Amino acid sequence: MLKISLLARDNTSKPKSLDDGSKSLSESSSSITSERIHPAEEANGLSMMQTLIHLLKCNIGTGLLGLPLAMKNAGLLVGPFSLLAIGILTVHCMVILLNCAHHLSQRLQKTFVNYGEAMMYSLETCPNAWLRTHSVWGRYKNNNKRNNCLKNKNKCIKNNSFLLCLPLLFFLRYTVSFLLITTQLGFCSVYFMFMADNLQQMVEEVHVTSKTCEPRKILVLTPNVDIRFYMLTILPFLILLVFIQNLRVLSIFSTLANITTLGSMALIFQYIMQEIPDPRNLPLMASWKTFLLFFGTAIFTFEGVGMVLPLKNQMKHPQQFSFVLYWGMSLVIVLYICLGTLGYMKFGSNTQASITLNLPNCWLYQSVKLMYSIGIFFTYALQFHVPAEIIIPVIISQVSESWALFADLSVRTALVCLTCVSAILIPRLDLVISLVGSVSSSALALIIPPFLELITFYPEDMNCITIVKDIMISILGLLGCVFGTYQALYELTQPINHSVANSTGVYA
Template identity: 80%
Template sequence: MLKTSLLGRDYSELNELNSSDNRSKSPSESSSNITPENVHPAGEAELSMMQTLIHLLKCNIGTGLLGLPLAIKNAGLLVGPISLLAIGILTVHCMVILLNCAHHLSQRLQKTFVNYGEATMYSLETCPNTWLRTHSVWGRYIVSFLLIITQLGFCSVYFMFMADNLQQIVEEAHVTSSTCQSRKILVLTPNLDIRFYMLTILPFLILLVFIQNLKVLSFFSTLANITTLGSTVLIFHYILQGIPFPSNLPLMANWKTFLLFFGTAIFTFEGIGMVLPLKNQMKNPQHFTSVLYLGMSLVIILYICLGTLGYMKFGSDTQVSITLNLPNCWLYQSVKLMYSIGIFFTYALQFHVPAEIIIPFAISQVSENWALSVDLSVRTGLVCLTCVSAILIPRLDLVISLVGSVSSSALALIIPPLLEIITFYSEDMDCVTIAKDIVISILGLLGCIFGTYQALYELTQPINHSMANSTGVYA
C-alpha cells in the first residue's frame, strides 16, 4: 500500500522505482533515476495548453525584464534591439533543439521522458569517442549542476529585487505624493538595512516552496501573470507619455558594456530549464512546440518594446531597474508592489527545477519515514542559501549579467547545439546543420567567457551610487 505525502509526492513509489531500477540497470542508467521527472507522481494532474502557456510566460518574464532598458543602453539604440531579437531567436531555436533531442532519445531508449541531464548523458553514450562514452554520466552531472546554479541564481536575484522594492516603498513613503511628476534625485538615509527586508520575506518564501505540484503552482503563476501584466501596463503607460526624439542617443555602445548587455539578455530568457518539465507535465505534449513558439514570440516582442522604449524615454538617466525611473507617486509605487508580488510567486516556479534535481537524491539516502522531513529540510536550506547569496552580493545589475554569462549561456546556447550534433551525427547530419550548431556554440562560449570577465571586473570596482540599485539614492 502506497502512502502519499502532504506535499503530493509519493515517496514509497519513488523509492521502490529507484531500488528496482538500480538492481536491473547499469550504473549510469540507475544514477539517472535520482530525478523523478521520468514519472508522474500518483494523482498529479496534467497541464492544459493554457496552463502550460501561463507557466512558460511566467518563467521567462522576471526581473530581467525591468533591466532591459539599461541593457539596450549598454548595447546602443540600434545594436541593442537587433541583438536582443537575434539572441531571442537563437534561444528559442536551442529550446526546440533540446526538445527534438530529448524526444529522439526517449524513442530510441523506449522511455516515456528524458530530462535535460539525461538527454546529455544518453547522447554521449552513443557518440563515437570512447572517452566520452565512458564518462557519459558526467554530462548529466554537468547539466544538473548548471541548472542548479542558474535557477538558484535566478532565485537569489528575485530575493534582491523583492527586498529592494519593499525597501523603496517603505523608505520613500513619507516623500511619496498623489501627484505623479518626474522623479527627482534625493539622498535618503535608510531606516532599516536591506537585509532586514530579505529576512522578512524569507519565511513566506519557505512556505511557498513547500508546494511542488505544477498544477497547483499554475494558480500562483496566474496570479503572478496578472500582477506582472498590471505593472507592465502602468510602466508602458508612463513611457509612452511623450517619448523624446532620440537624436543624442548612441546607436552603438562600446564593446565592454555590450558584454554586460549579453549577460543581461541571456539572463532575461530564463526559461530553458523549465522546457522539458513543462512538456512532461502536459496533457497533450505533442502540442508543446506550438505553445513554445507562441509564448516565446510574445516574450521577445515584449522585451524589445520595453527595452527600446524605456531607453528612448529616459536616455542617459536609465537606471538598473526601470522602476527607479518612474515618478514617485502612489500610482507608480504600486508598480513595484505588483511586480514584486509577481516575482514572489515566480520564485516557486524557478525553484522547482533545482528542487527536483536535489531532493530525490536526498530522500533516496534515507528511509521512507524520514522522506518528508528531508524534503522539507532541503527546501528550507535551499531557500536560505539564496537569501544568504542575495545578502552577500550588493549589485543587482551585475549579478543578473554574471548569472546570465556563466550558466545561462551554457544551458541556452552552448550545450543544445552540441547535443544535437552528438545525438544525430550517426544519422547522416548535413554539413549546414553541423556548421550552424558549431557557430551557435562558439558564439555562446565567447559570450560566456568575455561576459563573465566583464561582470566580475565590474563587481570588483567601487560601487557607483548613481547606478547602484539602492533605495537610499532615488526618491
C-alpha cells in the first residue's frame, strides 16, 4: 500500500527565508519540527469525485442531528438565514486560507505550505521590519539565534527581543497545530461516545421496538450493560481503521460512510416531511439568549476546515479544488438548512437535542441509528488523520528508521485509546468537547483566516474594503467563540438528565 503522508517531510523544496543566514539551520532542523506535506503524484492523487466525497464526509458529523434544536433556539425565520450566513462566511474563510497558502508557497518557492506554516511564513512579509527579520526565531527550535538569545537573556531583554519576539512568534507557530489537534481529537471523542451510545440503545431497546411506526413515547430505560463496555467493543476496530493512511483507500470508506449517511438522512427526511403541522404557530424569532446557543451549535457543525489544505494537496489537479469546495459546501449548507428547518417545523416545541430522539421507536427508524453510526465510524478515520499526521512525524524523527513503522502504529494506537479514555472518564463529554470545539473551531474557521489574509497581503496594498471585511469577520468569529463557550457552560450547569446536543440519549 502506498502511503501518502499528509505531513511527511519535504526534502525537495527548501524554504527561501528572508534571513539568508538561517538557511542551513532551516534545512538541518526541518526533519524535527517541520510539518511538510508531499504533493500528490499525478498517478496517485485524488480525483475530483474522491475529494468531494472526503469533503462531504468531513462536514457531515454528529452536529447535523442537533440542527432542528438549533433552529428552535433561533426562530423559524432567523434560524435558516443565520445558518446560511454562517455557512457563507465559513466557506469564504476556507477560500481565504487556500489563497494565502497558495500565495505563500509561490513566494517561498515551495510546493505546499500547511495551515501552521502559512501563519508563520506570513509574518516574514508583514509590514513590521523587525518582525520580518526575527520571524525565523519562532519557526525552529534549533535556531542558533534563539539559543544565543536564551543564553544571553539579559542582553536580549534590554532590546525587548526576548520578551516580545520569541514568545509571540513561537506561540503563533504552534497555536494552529495545537488547535487542529485539539479540535480533531475532540470530534473523535464525540464520535466514540455517539457510536457507543447508539449501539447501547439499539441493544437495550430491542424488547420495546415495534413493527408499527407510531410517534415516539417517552420511556426511560435502565441500561443492562454499562456504556463503557460498548466503547471497549468498538476500540479495536477503530485502531485497525486508523492504520490506513492512504487517502485514496480512505475514500472507499468515505464512500461507504456517505452511502449509509445518505440512507439515514433519506429516512429522516421521509418522516419529517409527512404531515407537517401549521408552521404559523412557531415563533419567527427566538430570544437573544437562546440565539447564543444556536450560534455555538452552528459553528460547531462545520467540521471540515482542518481538511481543506490536505485535500487540495492530495488532488491530481489541485487547481480544480475551488470548484469542488464550492460545490461540496453548497450541498452541505443546503442539507443543514433543510434538515434543521423541516425538523423544527415537524416537531415544534417538542424538538429534542438530537432529531433521532423524535423518531418513532420501530425497526425502520432504528436502522437510522445503525446507518448513521456506521457513517460516523468511517468518518472517525478522516477526522483522526490530521492530528495523527501532525504528531507522528515528530515522533518518528526521534527514532531510527528500523523502528519508524512500529513508532507510527504505536502513536496511532495511543491516540485512539486517548479518545476512548476521554469518552469513558469525562462526564457529559459531548458538552465538554462542544466547549473545546467552539473555541478551537471558531478560531480555525473564522478568526485566523482573515488575520492571515491581512498579514499576508497587506504589504501588497490591500484595499480598505478588504481590510474592514477581514476585521469584521475576525470580530464575529471572536464573538462566536464567546457565544459557543457560553452555550457549553450553560448546558453543563443543567441537571444531568438534560438533553445533550450530540447524543441520542437513553430514551425510547
